Amino acid sequence: MAIRVGIVGCGYIAQDTYLPVLAEIGADRVKVVAAFDTAQERVDVALDTFPEASGYTAYDAFLAHQGGLDLVFNLTPAPLHREITARALEAGCHVYSEKPIAATLQEATELTAITRENGLSLFVAPSTITTARMLSIKDRMENGDFGHVHTIRAHIGGMGPAIWRTYSGDPMVFYREGVGPMVDLGVYMLHTITGLFGPATRVQAIGGIVYPERTILIERMYGEKITVEAPDVLSVNLTFEGRRFAHLFTSYAVPASKAPFFELYGTMGAASIAGRQWYDGNSTTDFYFRDESASGKSEGWQEDVATPNPLPIGGILESGILHAVDALENGTPNALTPEHATHVLEIMNGAVASAESGRPVDLTTTF
Numbered sequence: 001m002a003i004r005v006g007i008v009g010c011g012y013i014a015q016d017t018y019l020p021v022l023a024e025i026g027a028d029r030v031k032v033v034a035a036f037d038t039a040q041e042r043v044d045v046a047l048d049t050f051p052e053a054s055g056y057t058a059y060d061a062f063l064a065h066q067g068g069l070d071l072v073f074n075l076t077p078a079p080l081h082r083e084i085t086a087r088a089l090e091a092g093c094h095v096y097s098e099k100p101i102a103a104t105l106q107e108a109t110e111l112t113a114i115t116r117e118n119g120l121s122l123f124v125a126p127s128t129i130t131t132a133r134m135l136s137i138k139d140r141m142e143n144g145d146f147g148h149v150h151t152i153r154a155h156i157g158g159m160g161p162a163i164w165r166t167y168s169g170d171p172m173v174f175y176r177e178g179v180g181p182m183v184d185l186g187v188y189m190l191h192t193i194t195g196l197f198g199p200a201t202r203v204q205a206i207g208g209i210v211y212p213e214r215t216i217l218i219e220r221m222y223g224e225k226i227t228v229e230a231p232d233v234l235s236v237n238l239t240f241e242g243r244r245f246a247h248l249f250t251s252y253a254v255p256a257s258k259a260p261f262f263e264l265y266g267t268m269g270a271a272s273i274a275g276r277q278w279y280d281g282n283s284t285t286d287f288y289f290r291d292e293s294a295s296g297k298s299e300g301w302q303e304d305v306a307t308p309n310p311l312p313i314g315g316i317l318e319s320g321i322l323h324a325v326d327a328l329e330n331g332t333p334n335a336l337t338p339e340h341a342t343h344v345l346e347i348m349n350g351a352v353a354s355a356e357s358g359r360p361v362d363l364t365t366t367f
């Protein structure tokens with residue numbers, strides 16, 4: 001029987017990615033039966049894709065959907081994630097939540113407890129580690145292709161949604177306390193870094209607010225101002241067990257950059273992923289392998305190496321949707337666990353606290 005899906009939050013990312021991907025997976029595997037948004041016009045857009053689904057503008061009515069819901073996608077703005085997820089879990093539904101899992105460690109820990117107590121699955125985006133590329137890089141690491149991988153360097157930034165001229169969502173929320181580039185963008189890299197290295201032990205960061213005020217360039221709000229509450233530049237250092245380190249630069253103050261998004265360095269090789277390669281998890285990666293033989297002839301770059309075992313739909317967000325559907329269909333383990341998302345939340349909050357205090361923060365959670 002197909003998994004009965006409910007969508008909460010029918011905004012930009014629902015329309016751009018989740019609804020089309022669920023349609024592509026097919027009604028024999030996932031059937032979108034209910035859609036909820038506080039704005040009726042957004043519900044109507046979801047029903048254009050899934051005309052047989054029921055539309056709701058009240059959460060109680062959505063959760064009581066006649067015929068039941070197996071899996072709820074929480075695609076609301078970040079500050080609402082905890083509440084929406086908790087209520088869906090309490091109603092007995094598996095949940096797939098956009099990032100972050102919640103705002104505080106306590107909230108995230110409570111969500112994990114509700115999930116476990118009810119024997120449910122909580123999948124938390126971002127799903128970088130379920131992309132074909134990261135699965136293959138992890139295989140290469142375990143195979144020793146790079147020697148001892150000791151450092152990951154990640155860079156992800158832009159100017160934020162205030163200047164995305166065609167953005168249909170609410171840009172203001174992205175600049176609020178507890179969101180910012182760390183929760184919007186850095187989170188992708190932190191899930192990837194910890195997905196490859198395991199839990200970090202310490203975070204130390206510098207950063208702050210470069211633009212105290214933003215001017216919106218989106219046509220329907222052009223010229224409106226946003227007061228910035230979250231750091232828009234953050235440079236974060238992480239320490240791991242086993243002589244491993246990572247650095248993340250994330251920002252909403254980068255007009256443009258040619259820096260690779262992601263690089264890892266091992267004693268015998270390196271991997272590098274450029275911006276043009278990053279968002280498609282089936283796309284290529286550049287590798288460098290050292291050669292310590294007398295001739296040294298195989299030392300050098302291998303550019304644009306194809307990723308083995310590509311997924312049927314390649315994007316980063318898409319890989320998580322496929323993963324959750326597979327896990328629920330087959331009872332296979334959840335790789336997008338709330339414990340992992342909780343650890344990343346602790347790093348994100350720790351980084352902001354460290355940038356404010358000037359002191360490192362020791363991390364307590366693990367996964």
Ligand SMILES: NC(=O)c1ccc[n+]([C@@H]2O[C@H](COP(=O)([O-])OP(=O)(O)OC[C@H]3O[C@@H](n4cnc5c(N)ncnc54)[C@H](O)[C@@H]3O)[C@@H](O)[C@H]2O)c1
Pocket residue numbers: 008009010011012013014036037038039042075076077078080098099100168169170184317
């Ligand atoms: N925009 C992107 O490129 C992108 C990419 C990846 C992940 N995300 C994440 O997806 C989430 C949503 O982002 P978005 O860009 O789609 O935002 P959005 O503002 O376009 O959509 C959010 C939707 O939630 C609805 N909503 C607000 N309050 C609600 C409530 N109480 N109950 C139900 N619905 C409510 C809004 O009406 C809106 O339709 C965020 O967590 C964001 O970080 C966004």
